[in-house]
Amino acid sequence: MTKMNRETVIAEALSLLDEVGLDAVSTRRLAQRLGVEQPSLYWHFRTKKDLLAAMAQAAMAPLAAEPLPTPDDDWRQWFLENTRSFRRTLLSRRDGARLHAGSTPGDDLDRVRRKMEFLVASGVPERAAQMAMLAASRFTVGSVLEEQADTGSGDAAGPPAGMPVIDHESAFEAGLALILNGLVHCAQMPDASVGG
The missing domain is CATH 1.10.357.10 (Tetracycline Repressor, domain 2)
Incomplete structure (x- = not known):
């Protein structure tokens, strides 16, 4: 299991984006990639919209x-x-x-x-x-x-x-x-x- 913090989640989410495209990015898929349960992502991002905003900022x-x-x-x-x-x-x-x-x-x-x-x-x-x-x-x-x-x-x-x-x-x-x-x-x- 990857040590999970906010930066790790964003980095993995951006890698997932590059692999599958924006339409296929989901918290379920991201949780699988990180080797965690989906609800644990909500510790860092309350909603998918919050995650996407953080991804957009990191991409810039x-x-x-x-x-x-x-x-x-x-x-x-x-x-x-x-x-x-x-x-x-x-x-x-x-x-x-x-x-x-x-x-x-x-x-x-x-x-x-x-x-x-x-x-x-x-x-x-x-x-x-x-x-x-x-x-x-x-x-x-x-x-x-x-x-x-x-x-x-x-x-x-x-x-x-x-x-x-x-x-x-x-x-x-x-x-x-x-x-x-x-x-x-x-x-x-x-x-x-x-x-x-």
Whole structure:
């Protein structure tokens, strides 16, 4: 039997996720994997939702470990690389985007605040910075959801006749460039209105 603590449960749950996918992750399966009775998992997580939230936070650890921007960083390059890093982190886990979608940032709120402060200090209007970070985040999750669904479909036949094969990375980069171009425009014209 594995010595069970919260970290062990999360690590095993993420390994299970990578093996079987999000739909097949269950507390019953996880308990079997850990060699314990299912009710003992509730000592660490009251509900499956709590477990999934902890898994989502742990899956984002590589992104959370990256250095925060410094005043010397070019904000445009930083914005691109920050968003690309988020994509890589989501792609590093099977169903990573689905696991992350709808999760709330836990310990990451201070990092988000510091990233926003960096953009504002770099001359980006606060509202534009907020909307661009939100748009980039949602765009990235949506892009990875599509990419992981496409990869996981097992459809060896490919797309229907006449439909091009999607290069997910190129499509992501094109969309990211559009978001950045809009943000650059807002930074150059600080009086420009940014949605609601």
